Amino acid sequence: MTMDVTFLGTGSAYPSPHRGASALVLRTEGECWLFDCGEGTQTQLMKSQLRAGRITKVFISHLHGDHLFGLPGLLCTVSLNSNPDPQQRLGRVDIYGPRGLRHFLRVTLGLTGSQLLFPYAGKRALSPNTDVHELEPTSDQSPEEGQLSPEVTADGPLHPQEQPGRTISLDVSSECYLLFEDKRFVVQAFRLFHRIPSFGFCVQEHDRPGRLKTELLKELGLKPGPLYGRLKAGEAVTLESGRLVLPAEVLEDATPGRKVCILGDCSSVLGEGPLRLCHRADILVHEATLANEHREKAVEHGHSTPEMAAAVAQACRARRLVLHHFSQRYKPCGAQKEGGKDDVSELKRQAEDALQDSGVEVVLAEDFLTLNVPIRCDQSLPVR
Amino acid sequence: MTMDVTFLGTGSAYPSPHRGASALVLRTEGECWLFDCGEGTQTQLMKSQLRAGRITKVFISHLHGDHLFGLPGLLCTVSLNSNPDPQQRLGRVDIYGPRGLRHFLRVTLGLTGSQLLFPYAGKRALSPNTDVHELEPTSDQSPEEGQLSPEVTADGPLHPQEQPGRTISLDVSSECYLLFEDKRFVVQAFRLFHRIPSFGFCVQEHDRPGRLKTELLKELGLKPGPLYGRLKAGEAVTLESGRLVLPAEVLEDATPGRKVCILGDCSSVLGEGPLRLCHRADILVHEATLANEHREKAVEHGHSTPEMAAAVAQACRARRLVLHHFSQRYKPCGAQKEGGKDDVSELKRQAEDALQDSGVEVVLAEDFLTLNVPIRCDQSLPVR
Numbered sequence A, B: 001m002t003m004d005v006t007f008l009g010t011g012s013a014y015p016s017p018h019r020g021a022s023a024l025v026l027r028t029e030g031e032c033w034l035f036d037c038g039e040g041t042q043t044q045l046m047k048s049q050l051r052a053g054r055i056t057k058v059f060i061s062h063l064h065g066d067h068l069f070g071l072p073g074l075l076c077t078v079s080l081n082s083n084p085d086p087q088q089r090l091g092r093v094d095i096y097g098p099r100g101l102r103h104f105l106r107v108t109l110g111l112t113g114s115q116l117l118f119p120y121a122g123k124r125a126l127s128p129n130t131d132v133h134e135l136e137p138t139s140d141q142s143p144e145e146g147q148l149s150p151e152v153t154a155d156g157p158l159h160p161q162e163q164p165g166r167t168i169s170l171d172v173s174s175e176c177y178l179l180f181e182d183k184r185f186v187v188q189a190f191r192l193f194h195r196i197p198s199f200g201f202c203v204q205e206h207d208r209p210g211r212l213k214t215e216l217l218k219e220l221g222l223k224p225g226p227l228y229g230r231l232k233a234g235e236a237v238t239l240e241s242g243r244l245v246l247p248a249e250v251l252e253d254a255t256p257g258r259k260v261c262i263l264g265d266c267s268s269v270l271g272e273g274p275l276r277l278c279h280r281a282d283i284l285v286h287e288a289t290l291a292n293e294h295r296e297k298a299v300e301h302g303h304s305t306p307e308m309a310a311a312v313a314q315a316c317r318a319r320r321l322v323l324h325h326f327s328q329r330y331k332p333c334g335a336q337k338e339g340g341k342d343d344v345s346e347l348k349r350q351a352e353d354a355l356q357d358s359g360v361e362v363v364l365a366e367d368f369l370t371l372n373v374p375i376r377c378d379q380s381l382p383v384r
């Protein structure tokens, strides 16, 4: 079961010919989840190996334009290129993001007559259902002027085919937002501090039970059948002889689920809960807008330096820290003048310096870089 | 006085790696006027020789996303990169477009906290003033479902620093909208038929009076001074001898002003007034989304074929017809497979066939093509 992350845009503030605006895709079994969608993301997708039509979920970390302005166009294009046969295409796109996102989409799609996406009555079968789930921010996530007044996001009349949507509130005890849980994943969000409310996302794959030790089962006199399934599901089973067979006896070690954490723009993470949530993340994606020597300016704008990103990775004991969201002053390695200032590889060195002996690997993201997230064999879990 | 037109995006429906979404720039004396602003326009601008910071006016033909989704990001980036010294930069961007545009910008800029553009009190000096002038469409410009209900565009509370804006109504006698007139230009708009209300724009340079025949003036005993200025301004002058000197006697022929007409998406032009307005245009930019053989589909979607574009050019007696807004199926000549179908040069041939012997030159636009608009020497005007 492969799982990988592809960066579509690694620049901050705006897209440039050197770096797209923020967007990355987490892919698993052909399904694509898009994290942020700056202007030009649909074009970056076309240039990549990924297919926009495979996007089933979109996560928007915060409402700054460099993370959002590509979303209306992307949805229109997915809709336009979707198979007219409803059997042949993904029927639904779920969108998660801060309060205000629903209003943004309603107005941008509504005023532009984007009727394929939220079609008029009678055309529903032609359109994917789009449901927008909004995260309710708290007042400590940004300076006061960065908070949206309730009037600005007040629910006006829904678009005729708009789904009513859902508001997700902070779970105070875990300091997280539960977005959804299904057979394979649980996805949560958490609060970051930025100029406007910003969020991080944690995608946690469930652990997978180990394989049955079939030789041993045969020795015990158990033949393939329903009892196998019950043991695999973690249930104890009593043989005809009266012998109790515990799952731990007959199952190989479980495979630990993978964990990918993707943080939006921030100068800090709010609370300890998110650090526990991201503990031992296989990949922690964190912004590093400016180099350490510009820390004051970075913080003033709600951003981080490599050193600050490294501190978060260390607090989580992440396995790999991936830096992105670079100021457009840092050209990609290929486009960089030899020996020039504002060398992006200096950002990597600064994070590595801060992580000496911690065992955290540092990676610099670039547009179209794909990182595989391998299943971990090094650290198998005890059977439950 | 040079004047040129640069195409930044010539594709329809959405931007692709082969063709950007709709946008072109009319440049005159270092000032740039942007016509339409599809997603990715700011990146196309960066790739071109043009500078986004020179944009003083934006004209949006209609609210479809492929003509509009790049505008919020472009304004943010212009604002972000503008010189903090108000003396050093352009102080104002005027935006013209259909009803609904003001609401679109208010919501997209407001929700994304784009405070540099419409800054909070006290920061006004840092920001360009942006004024949105809306064109009031008429009900015959689109099918009923393409018309915005008044509630959708109702004026909510203005953003704290938003300019109140202006609504421009159709002048019924000329069948045009007067956008503005200044020393050099008069700019008008007119109605097109499309799926949603769409407009064309006519930029008319004023005629320039000819030079003074100084030899002749000397013979008449007139020395350089204020009387020269009055003659040049078209005023008759009486000499001490009592002799009346008419401007026509002492002025070379006037230089006719140039005319550039840029039409938004359409399957037809509404009324005769626009054809009179565009008479003898130096450049007429018209969409040609699909080839002649797809006429039915083109019209169904409110679009034109080369033959339809040619008919408009012929009705106006335009000098040059420039085709753009090609379906993404038509790859640029360079990216086109030899002998493949959907050859874009076929669109040119179809327009030329329709314009045989009419003297109208046909040009295929491509991304980054620049067309010079020369001063016409072939047909000088009689002196007024």
Ligand SMILES: [Zn+2]
Pocket (backbone or CB within 6 Å): A012, A013, A022, A064, A066, A067, A265, A325
């Ligand atoms: Zn950002």
Ligand SMILES: [Zn+2]
Pocket (backbone or CB within 6 Å): A062, A064, A194, A265
């Ligand atoms: Zn941000």
Ligand SMILES: [Zn+2]
Pocket (backbone or CB within 6 Å): B012, B013, B022, B064, B066, B067, B265, B325
């Ligand atoms: Zn269009």
Ligand SMILES: [Zn+2]
Pocket (backbone or CB within 6 Å): B062, B064, B194, B265
């Ligand atoms: Zn259109």
